[in-house]
Amino acid sequence: MTSNPGNSEKIATTRLGANGPEVGVQGLGCMGMSWAYGPTDDPDEARATLERALELGVTLYDTANVYGREEGENEQFIAPFVRSHRDEVVLATKYSLSWDADEPAKRIIRNDPPYIRRCAEDSLRRLGVETIDLYYMHRRDVSVPLEESVGAMAELVQEGKVRYLGLSEVTAAELRTAHEVHPVAAVQSEWSLFSRDVEDGVVEAARELDVAFVPYSPLGRGFLTGSFVNAETELTSDDFRKTQPRFTGGNASANAELLEPVRKIAGSRGATPGQIALAWVQQQAALRGMTVVPIPGTRRRSRVEENAAATRIELSEDELALLEPIAGRVAGDRYPDMSFTSAGRE
């Protein structure tokens, strides 16, 4: 399923879904360059990270209209890079989420066709490109029939505004329904050593349909690297992780202890804990016979190098067995409000 470039610095490649584009087996999450995980005060380093990733064979770049302090900020940030490497980059963006102007902490989810069209046109304008390579529904709005929303996305494909379709945080049944309306190239949901709820159906549905799985937050939003334990006391005031139940209070210290086997394997291999976490999620491709393209997010060149190198680590059966129990012991939900996820939907 993957092709290995031998001794080259570049990572291996794979196909994003049955008929999708070829991409590096690891992508780059760009969200943190504009928002969510602490200060974004070194844009030059973030820009250099975009370039360094491409040199390493990372070609799937992930953004969304909602990433930023204002709509489109992250799309605008990566736009010059994307335009200057248009043929090498597979550009993924998303619609459906926005912030409530009256209640800034509240997110609004919309999936109606006129809104989808408007979002796509806004993203195309901000990015300064003619086509979005991979256009995701970021969240499902259950008040709109899925067929209508995917139908609207399919129209964008027919018009040449979008090349491939993706869905984020959907159930297995939703993925199957959407795939009947129009082929889906990728499903993007949280999947890591700490977050394995997608294994209750949607991973298997993606495998069966030959839809690529794009794990977001494969480093557990940085927690699996060991770079912080308690978000409340260690991270800056605007950091989104301060609101996440897993990284606060007693949950944070209990969850940090679960990293012990990750550290142990990392130590014995001369790797970092983050690399072991990435290797675990990457290896699900071979273990399950499907396409898996994790998109770790970073704003730093040194980390994109470290993360790309993790694609070359193959964990042994014993190591996988040591890591297996971790997710079942994690304390706290993924989000403060789990209605923001696919949990609880059929």
Ligand SMILES: NC(=O)c1ccc[n+]([C@@H]2O[C@H](COP(=O)([O-])OP(=O)(O)OC[C@H]3O[C@@H](n4cnc5c(N)ncnc54)[C@H](OP(=O)(O)O)[C@@H]3O)[C@@H](O)[C@H]2O)c1
């Ligand atoms: N579809 C969705 O609903 C959804 C939700 C969340 C995220 N996403 C997408 O998925 C991407 C990745 O997820 P994520 O950013 O939430 O989480 P992640 O990739 O699990 O972790 C990112 C965090 O880890 C740090 N980090 C990265 N590499 C590191 C390393 N080698 N050593 C130590 N720390 C490291 C980053 O900090 P530095 O930047 O300082 O390196 C950042 O704080 C996002 O950028 C976004 O594009 C999608």
